[in-house]
Structures are given as C-alpha cells and as structure tokens.
Amino acid sequence: MENAPVIVVKNLHKSFGENHVLRNFSVSLHSGENLAILGKSGSGKSVLIKCIIRLIESDQGDITVLNQNIDTLSNDELDNLRAKVGFLFQSNALYDSMTVRENLEFPLRRHWSDEQRRKGTETAILEALNDVGLAHTIDMMPSELSGGMRKRIALARTLILRPAIILYDEPTTGLDPITAREISHLIVNVQQKYNASSIIISHDMHCIGITSNRVVMLIDGMCYADNTYEALRQSEDDRIKEFFD
Amino acid sequence: MKSPFTNIHSTFLKETGGIALFTARFFKELFKPRQEFEEFLRQCFWVGYKSLPLVAITAFIMGLVLTIQSRPTLVEFGAQSLLPAMVSVSLVREISPVITALICAGKIGSGMGAELGSMRVTEQIDAMDVSGTNPFRYLVVTRVLATTLMLPILSNISNAVSLYGGFLGVNIRGQVSWSLFWTQVFNALSFGDVVPAIIKTFFFGFAIGVVGCYKGFNSTKGTEGVGQSANSAVVVASLLVFIIDLVAVQITDLLGLT
C-alpha cells in the first residue's frame, strides 16, 4: 500500500527570461519516503526545491505541501508551513556572525513562545547537536569549523524544529569522499529517528545509493526517469548510464 | 550594435528605479509588526563604534588645517580676529557633515554592501526567510534606521572635535583664550547655520544605509559580486551625499535661512 503524499508538484514551469529551467515537471513525495532527485549541474534542481518552499515563485503549475497549496497561503500561514519543512542549503547558510548556539536558536525565535524558549532552548539545542555528534562546538563560530562539521551544524539547525519533511540541496557536494559517506549515513540515521520524509538533491550516486528509496531524474526541465536506484543502475539508456560512470 | 551611451542610460535608470523601489519597501516594512529592536541597537552600536575613531581624527585635522590655512587671507584684510567665527561657520555648515558622511559612506556603506552581499550569495538571507524571520525587516530596516540615527550624532561629535582642532589652530600663531574662542564661535553660529546642517545629516545617513543595503541585498554572481556590491555601494552613496548636499543648500536658500 502506498502512503499518503506529502508533497505534490504538478506541471511546474519556471523560466528566467529566455532560460526555461523547468518545463512541465511533476513529482510527488510520499510520507516516509526518501526521494532522490538527480540531475546535472545547472539543470534546475535547486530552483525546483526552492519553488517547493516558495523561496522562488513558480510561473505555472500547482505545488501542494502537506495538503496546502502554497500559492494561496498568507505570509503567516507560509511561515507556519515552513516550520514543518526543513531545508538544508547547498552552501550551508550558517549565519557567520553568530555562534553555533545562536545559529540553532534562530529558527526558535519565531516559532516558539517566550515561555517555551526560556524552558526548552538549551535542551533542544543540545539534542540537535548530539544528533549530529557535535555538542562540543556549541560556542564556536562557523568559521572555526571544517566543511563537514558545518554541514552537520546546518543539519542540526534544520532538525531543531522537528520538521516532517526535509529538503537536502546537494548535501555531499564539495566534501571529500569519506566525509560525504558520513553525511549520507547521518541523513539515514536522522530519517529514522525523526521519521521525516525527504527529498535529496544530488549528483553523487554513492549518496543516492545510501539514502534513497526512489530516484527521479531531471533532464531538460522534465522528469526523465522515475524508478528505484537498482533499476536505474541496470538501465541501458545512455543518458542514465552517464551518471553511474 | 548598441551604443555605449544607451547602456549607461539604462544602467542609470535601472539603478535609480531599483533604489526607489527598495526605499518604498523600507517604508512599507517599517510600519509592520514584529520589528527587530535588539538588532537595531546592535547596529547603532556598530555604526558608531566602527566609524567614530576615523571621524574624530579626520575632524580634528580638518579643523586644524582649515584654521591654519585661512589665517593668511584674513591677516591680509586685517581681520584675523574673525578667524574663529569664519572657521566655525564653514566647519559646522558644510565641512564636518559632508566629511562625516563621506567617511561613513566609505566605511559603513561598503561594510553593509559586503556583509549583506555575502549573506545573499551564501543563502543566509534565504535561510532567514525559511526560518520565519523576515530578512528585510531583520537586516535592512534595522541598518537603515541605525545609519539614519547615528549619522547626525557622529556629525555633531565631528563638529565638536573639529572646532577643538580650530581652537588649537588659532593658538598656533595667535592668542585666543578658551572662553573667548567659544564665545566667538557661538556668536557666529546662527539657527540657520546649525539646524539645516543637522537635518541634512539625517538624509545622508538614510541614503548611506539604503544604498549599502540595496547593493548587498541584491547582490548576485557569487563571491565576485560581493566585491562589486561593496564597491558600488561606496560610489553611489558618496554621489548621493553630494546630491543631497546640493539640494539641501538650495532649500535652505529658498527658505531664507542663509
């Protein structure tokens, strides 16, 4: 039996001037599923997930997240929805003028009441940091951390609001192979602990193999293939084989 | 082929339009609930703290040098007793507000352009947005208010320090007591010298904040774009300071305050 869908993207179009990035792209994410979206650099993967949380406005098409059509939401409703959707940015997006602690506190300032924050902040921060194995960095600045550590802190900041859905934008790009594998396994652990559904954008096949149940290929702004990792690996199609070499 | 002038014109128009829209957005966000008061105070502190030493040193030297250089001309007319009066009017009306604004355009405008620019290209502004904090209110409104408020304060400090420089300058060749100097200064300065000069510094501060934030907030093209943002923030802000100065002098003139 298939679980209920948590994200449904239907016939999405997005272009920047003459650059048609997404043309008629459709995909859906089901509860408890880890979906990988695979595509070359510049194929519009980041644009796609930024459309999903309305960081970029789409031109055409419907996007439904947790049964809410995001185009019809008011700002407050959008904020509340975004609290349930974690986003791990490709460049980590840690606030570099703030310590690790302040970085993790930041999402709480809007979504928790004063009362909740006074009582629960410290525990929540420590729990999120323990999940990524970096509790000792709590008073450090992002600039003092290595690339892999920064990725983990960014993930901790995503986890602090306990999102139902997590969107990962190229979580292993720019890391060495060993750290990349650690991050992939961390993603799996987090998935199990928080029971979140996720979309993982990547062109790193090792990461996709470790983390995903299903793979969607984004080529020329459209969904080129939609299958399991194993099925795609056996594929004879040249454009699919490219990614596995 | 397009002529280079078409390009310059369209850049100029785009830039002006962009800044105007950005300013409109500032006023729109300013009156919304959930303002970031703490961040505003922190920005005030930074704006003051970052530029105070440079403003003070420059003001002191300007006061001193202006006095030393004005003396020979006044001596020629046998009017060296007017030295404190003349120096104080030029300092308070024009030199110290404009120099303070230019220093802040260089230091604060470029700092904001670079800071917000790097926050933009490393997706920190997007991250704020998804975590439910309005980045325009948190980053831009606070910074623009801080420069608008701090520039008049810095400019008044600059007035005081430059007049002290003037006092030393007068006493290098002549003998004017501390109290006589200040009596002459305050007798020379009228309402029309002081108040318009203070009012225009609010506008200088506003322009510096808006341009610095506009350039940073709309930064593109990766790390290279951050340098460009910082750089053009300084150029545009300095230019705006002179334009505002020009407009201000016309208005004071029209109001008969000169």
Ligand SMILES: Nc1ncnc2c1ncn2[C@@H]1O[C@H](COP(=O)(O)OP(=O)(O)O)[C@@H](O)[C@H]1O
């Ligand atoms: N804000 C923007 N303005 C103009 N073009 C953009 C913008 N964001 C992305 N693009 C263009 O969209 C295309 C896809 O970008 P992106 O989604 O970042 O690729 P990737 O698949 O590597 O994440 C690129 O050609 C890029 O130039």
Ligand SMILES: [Mg+2]
């Ligand atoms: Mg990308």
